[in-house]
Amino acid sequence: MELMLSYMQGWPDWIQVTLINVVKIVVILIPLLLAVAYTTYAERKLIGYMQIRIGPNRVGPRGWLQPIADALKLLLKEAAIPTNANRYLFLVAPVISITAALAAWAVIPVSDTLLLTNIDAGLLYILALTSMGVYGVIIAGWASNSKYAFLGAMRSAAQIVAYEIAMGFALVGVLMAAGSLNLGEIVRGQQGSFLDWYVWPLFPLFLVYFISGVAETNRAPFDVAEGESEIVAGFHVEYSGMTFAVFFLAEYANIILISALTAILFLGGWHAPIDTPFTIVPPGLWFIGKAALVLFFFLWFRATFPRYRYDQIMRLGWKVFIPVTLVWIAVLGFFMFFTPLGHMFH
């Protein structure tokens, strides 16, 4: 970065700013895309072991090159567009999905100093972007001109609207505890040992947030939008080749995003759980480790739980999660302002 700055001296300001930001974006995106690739590998391996089989083990040593082979295969396949499909919307849909999934990473603080932008309303920004991701699914389902895809899109729209409210209320709890919408400030509010993490005072909200996150990313057991056994593959049934790969990337980028957010909001972000011996490990690694732990749960869920029925999903979202969050926000407010326990949250 220093080298770049000295090289660019004398150039107009806006060129410098743009170039530096492009470099930063690339520095964030390349590890992220690698993580996405190897999350698919980890998923297949882990679910394999959980089902007492080996999983992918042919390409490269112990199957380590499998994701690269998969990516190459998808690149070389033909991207078919169905007849009577809406061509532009059909191609725009995966782009919307991936844009929403990747743009949210702009405000994720990996450590105290390692982040692209430090905006004050970071939490709102993330909520807004994740809510835009649903358009990829809806447009894909509608533009495909296929009944299965359309059913998947409808299911996904209803599900995401239901769970976004619960998710938003869970974040209101975090916002009350931290007193800030800035993700960096939220992590700084959890400084100290692991007892200071928001997961303890906000435990019900933590559960609601995480389960809503699983539902928002359309993952098992909430994957009715795909529902292989009923509607083939749901919204992306007509997609092939690269366009399918982009949807796939977006799904996994979203999963990693939800894991990272859970680590930031509830598990203390880059802070080590206990002070002295554990601070040797750099803070960025603590953050990645926590996110990876949460990510493991996503994969574990898929191997463990059967798919929810549609009406059960709606019931859980509207009749269980929203009341739970509303009550806990009131309880939280009471504890913060009327009891001496208020210091727990700051």
Add this chain to the structure above:
Amino acid sequence: MSFTQLAFYFFAAIMVFAAAMVITIRNPVKAALFLVLAFVSGACVWMTLEAEFLAIVLVLVYVGAVMVLFLFVVMMLDVNLTRLREGFGEYLPIGGLVALLMVVEMVIVLSADSFDQQNMPRPEPHGEDYSNTKELGRLLYTFYVYPFEIAALILLVAIIAAIALTLRKRPETKYQNPAEQVAVQREDRIRLVKMAAERRKDEQ
């Protein structure tokens, strides 16, 4: 031209284009999608005004929730365009009158002196640590607390009314009782029957 001006013209142009497409395009789903585009560009214009909270909330509420539900409904309806076009000439005078009235009203409000430099001075640009969100929250919960609470109450009444209007029990629908399902015991479902071993007939 500064970068902010450039951004403003860029987003404003997209917004005007998208808004025009909303009312001219035939396909209702595409019209709804253009409305989404108009909202997003509107949010970007607000962002250049340092109203980042309002901009993000516009995206969050209108794009993320309201328009999703809108699309949901529009996609489900099979809008028949030929039938819609039949009444066009019949409604044209009334529609034109309403449009004209709206234009006159907007001209009166927007082009009056209330928006000139003296009454509406250019807002002071704020520093980097200025939080628009905090400022808005403080105003809403102190100075405007009664209007805010009354608006909230009206919305609550509207929600309850909407739910009460659509909620109906149909006798043919099967409902499941989760409490009963959770409380179910092994004895409710399985009956173990003890019986002595029997011999085949020919062995007796």
